[in-house]
Amino acid sequence: MQPRNMSMSGVVDLAAVKAAQEAKAKAEQARAQAAQQGGEGAVSPADLVIDVDEAGFEREVLQRSAEVPVVIDFWAEWCEPCKQLSPLLERLAVEYNGRLLLAKIDVDANQMLMQQFGVQGIPAVFAVVAGQALPLFQGAASEAQIRETLDQLVAVAEQRFGLTGLTVDPDAEPGGAQSAPVAPAGPYDTLLEAAVQALDAGDFAGAVQAYKSVLSQDPVNSEAKLGLAQAELLQRVQGADPQQVRKEAADRPTDARAQIAAADLDLVGGHVEDAFGRLIETVQRTVGDDRDTVRLRLLELFEVVGGDDPRVAAARRALARALF
DSSP states (O other): OOGGGSBSSSOOOHHHHHHHHHHHHHHHHHHHHHHHTTSTTOBOGGGGEEEOOTTTHIIIIIIGGGTSOEEEEEEOTTOHHHHHHHHHHHHHHHHTTTSOEEEEEETTTOHHHHHHTTOOSSSEEEEEETTEEEEEEESOOOHHHHHHHHHHHHHHHHHHHOOOOOOBOTTSOTTGGGGOOOOOOOTTHHHHHHHHHHHHTTOHHHHHHHHHHHHHHOTTOHHHHHHHHHHHHHHHHTTOOHHHHHHHHHHOTTOHHHHHHHHHHHHHTTOHHHHHHHHHHHHHHOOHHHHHHHHHHHHHHHHHHOTTSHHHHHHHHHHHHHHO
C-alpha cells in the first residue's frame, strides 16, 4: 500500500481506514502476547530509529502507526541541513523512550514516496498516526520547537487514538519484537474484518451492518464508530451523478436535501471546509425540520473528519453562531 492511500488532512480515505483497522488489530495482538510473555515484545532503543523504503512502507510505517506515532524524516546524503536535523531527531526518538518511532526515508532512493507525500524540499518531517499522515515541519527548526511539536503529536496520538507507544527494554536485542507470536483475535475482530472486506468490495450496506453489529455490543467502540460514519457517507454518494447533484444545489440554495447531497460529495472529494461551509450557510437559510436535518448531517460529517481536526472546531463555532 502506498501513502497516496492515506489522508494528509483528515478527509475520507477508505484505504487509510482499512490500513489503520488492520494495523490496530495486529498491534493489539502483539501487545497482548507481549504481556502474556512478561514483556518479550519489548523493543531495544536501536529499534526506535529505522530506515524505510517503498517496499517496507506499509509494514514499517502504516501498520506500526496503529501502535505508536511514526515520525518520518525525509533526507538525502547531499543535504547539509539534513546532517544537522537527522542526528537530533534520532536522539530525541531514543529520549522519548517508545512514545514515538522515527522512520528515515532517503529521497534519492525513494522518489515515489517523496512525491506522494508532496515533499517540496528537504529536510521535511511528517508523522503518521493510525494511518493518517500529518505534515510537521520543513527545513531547520530549533530543538525546543521540535520537542514542542513532538509533545503535541504524542498527546494527540494518546488522547484521540489511545496509542501508548512501545515498551522499551535497554537489554532487548534489536528487532526482537518483530518475531513475537500473534495472540488470538479480539472479540470484534471478525466483524470489523468483515466490514473492511465489504468496503473493499464496494458493499457499503454490508459494511454499515457489520459496524452496527459491533456497536450494538460495544457502543463506544471508536473504530466501529469511525468506520460506520465513513461507510454511511460512501453509501450515500454511491451512484450519484456529481454534475446533477451540484446543479441542483446551485439552482436551489435553500433546498436542504440538495445542499446535503452536495456537501457529501464535497467531503468525499476532500473539500472539507466547502462541505462544512455549505451546510452552515444552509442552516442560516432554513427553518424548522429542514434546519434540524441539515444540522444533524453536519454533526455526522464532523464525526467522519474527527473531533480533533481544527476545521471541525472552527465549523462548530460557526454552527453555534448560525443557530444562536
